[in-house]
Amino acid sequence: xxxxxxxxxxxxxxxxxxxxxxxxxxGAGGAPAxxxxxxxxxxxxxxxxxxxxxxxxxxxFAAALQCTDxxxxxxxxxxxxxxxxAGTHADVALIGTEKVVFSIDEIxxxxxxxxxxxxxxxxxxxxxxxxxxxxxxxxxxxxKAIEEPPPxxxxxxxxxxxxxxxxxxxxxxxAVHLRVPDPRAVADLLVRRDGxxxxxxxxAARAAQSHVGLARRLARDPQARERRRRLLGVxxxxxxxxxxxxxxxxxxxxxxxxxxxxxxxxDAEEKTALLRTLGxxxxxxxxxxxxxQVRQLEEDQKRRATRAQRDVLDRAMVDLLAxxxxxxxxxxxxxxxxxxADAADEVHRLAAGSTPEQTVRRMDAVGxxxxxxxxxxxxxLAVEAMMVALRPQAG
Ligand SMILES: [Zn+2]
Numbered sequence: 525x526x527x528x529x530x531x532x533x534x535x536x537x538x539x540x541x542x543x544x545x546x547x548x549x550x551g552a553g554g555a556p557a558x559x560x561x562x563x564x565x566x567x568x569x570x571x572x573x574x575x576x577x578x579x580x581x582x583x584x585f586a587a588a589l590q591c592t593d594x595x596x597x598x599x600x601x602x603x604x605x606x607x608x609x610a611g612t613h614a615d616v617a618l619i620g621t622e623k624v625v626f627s628i629d630e631i632x633x634x635x636x637x638x639x640x641x642x643x644x645x646x647x648x649x650x651x652x653x654x655x656x657x658x659x660x661x662x663x664x665x666x667x668k669a670i671e672e673p674p675p676x677x678x679x680x681x682x683x684x685x686x687x688x689x690x691x692x693x694x695x696x697x698x699a700v701h702l703r704v705p706d707p708r709a710v711a712d713l714l715v716r717r718d719g720x721x722x723x724x725x726x727x728a729a730r731a732a733q734s735h736v737g738l739a740r741r742l743a744r745d746p747q748a749r750e751r752r753r754r755l756l757g758v759x760x761x762x763x764x765x766x767x768x769x770x771x772x773x774x775x776x777x778x779x780x781x782x783x784x785x786x787x788x789x790x791d792a793e794e795k796t797a798l799l800r801t802l803g804x805x806x807x808x809x810x811x812x813x814x815x816x817q818v819r820q821l822e823e824d825q826k827r828r829a830t831r832a833q834r835d836v837l838d839r840a841m842v843d844l845l846a847x848x849x850x851x852x853x854x855x856x857x858x859x860x861x862x863x864x865a866d867a868a869d870e871v872h873r874l875a876a877g878s879t880p881e882q883t884v885r886r887m888d889a890v891g892x893x894x895x896x897x898x899x900x901x902x903x904x905l906a907v908e909a910m911m912v913a914l915r916p917q918a919g
Contacts, residue, residue, distance in 0.1 A: 527587040527598040527605055530580050532713045532736065533705025537570075537581060540700055545588045545597045548646075564647075565698040566673040569655070569689060570682045572702025574842075575735025578682040579653050581702060583609060585680060586616050590645040604645060615645035619652040626654075628662045635669040638677050648677045655681035656688035663690045670696050705734045714740055727866055733846055738839070747785075751778060755840055756847055756867045759874060759886075759914050768911035775911075776904050779840060783832035791825045837903055841894045841910075847871065848887045855880045877916060889913035 528538050548564040568585070572578050587608035588598030599605055607613040619634060621627075634650060642648040658666065670679055670693065679697075683689050686699055707729035713736065714725035720743050728743035731752065741748045755778070758771050798821055802814050810818065846863040847870070853860050854875040864871060874883075893910035897903060 525600045526596070527584040527591070527600045527609060529600070530713065530717070531577055531584050533709035533734075534577065534581060534702050537700045537702055538584075541581070541585045542588065542598070545585070545591075548589065549597065564678065566677060567670045567679040567697040568681065569686065569694060569697035569699045570680060570702065571685050571688075571699065573684060573704055575732070575738060576702040576704055577736060578702060579651075580736075581700075582651050582653075582680045582682050583611075583618075586613075586649040586651055586678075589647045589649060589678065590616065608649075613645060615642040615647065616649045616651060619650065620654060621657055625657045625659055626662050628665060631658070631662050631665050635665060638669050638679070639674055641674065642676055646676070648674075649680060650677065651680045651682075653682045655693070656683040658690075660690060663693055667692055667696070705736075707734050707739075710734050710736055710739050714743055718744070720744070730861070730863055731866055733842070733863060751782060752843065753867070754778065755843055756864060756870055758911075759844070759847065760870050762911060762915045764915055765912055768915050769908055772904060772908040772911045775837070775840060775907055779833050779836040779903075782836045783829055786836075787825070787829050787832050791829075794821060794825070834897060834903070837897055837907070838894060841890050841897070844890050844914075845887055847874075848883050848890065851875045851878070852880055852883045852887075855883060882917065886914050 528542070531538055544565065568582075570578050570582050570585075572581075584598065587600075587605045590604040590608050590613060591597045591599055592602045592604045593599035600609075604613065608616050611618050617634065617637060619630075621630060634652075638648065638650050640648065673679070681689065681693070681697060686694055686701075689697075707726065710729035710732075711722065711725040714720045714729065715722050718740060720728075720740075724743050725739070729739040732739035732742055742752065755775070758775065762768050762771055795818070798818065799810075802810065802817065804810055804814070847867065850862045850864050850867075850871045851874045852858075853862065854871055855878075862868060862871060878886075889910050893906045896906035896909075
């Protein structure tokens, strides 16, 4: 067992990160002091498409850096490894945001935290997911911290692609890029780690386009499979503009429900925990001074729900793109495996009822909708325009 076990299908990146861990120890014979820090790159940019495991890789790297095993850095057994993976290591800050962008107030305290020496571990690791969610002003605050890092601080920034991060930040980082793992590697992990049936795991891994978390949910949750089946049935169900508008409203509803299912449980837990720290039980009347804290939490949760819905919608777009990619594969008679082997009927029906040119135009329409959603256009408007473009048209 090792911390790298869950970094699937990324042999090259894992080799690079492991080598960096070994090099970081070389100078000081494994002791957590001295000049070893100089051999280390202090800022890393880990990029890769959604689901490729950016944060999993970053966490494994952080664990290997902190690992206390002298022979096998990243042993996965020592306390440094297990607490880092669990997110409770005192010297590993896990930084994420539920907002659309990081606020400058979220970043400032991190910058001063990064100045401090590690309290017990070898390194102070600042692991930032979604480093692409920073506007320029915020990036500049972070930039100062990255430019002159203390000897035992390492920043690990994660983003979908290098282009998503400002050049000034990017140029000071060492970049590693994750690829989309082979679905078979993802299926292997699901079988090995979650004990899933190999065939179910492989179908799910293909359908999820190698997104590990989604593949796992698809393989285990019948409701997730049902939502996917309904989504993939949408394009064949649209006959005209009226259907398209209805389908858009439906997709928005499905995504809201999906996002709610994903966030509801966590929201309730957080609220109970907050009330407990405030010394109150659910149902008791809070003094006005404490009510503000609860309101703040509720606002954060609302923002998170909005972001979750956008993420779910974007995922639906990615699924539709994959569906049309399969349609194109059939229309062109290419000898490539279908992503949506479980929706082969829909794929063939759509392929028979349209031309390759139309399929390409539909893929463009889905792409435009994704861009609009990312640009904060009202979701219903963006999805409606897309659905109208997906309806059957002559020639
Ligand atoms: Zn270890």
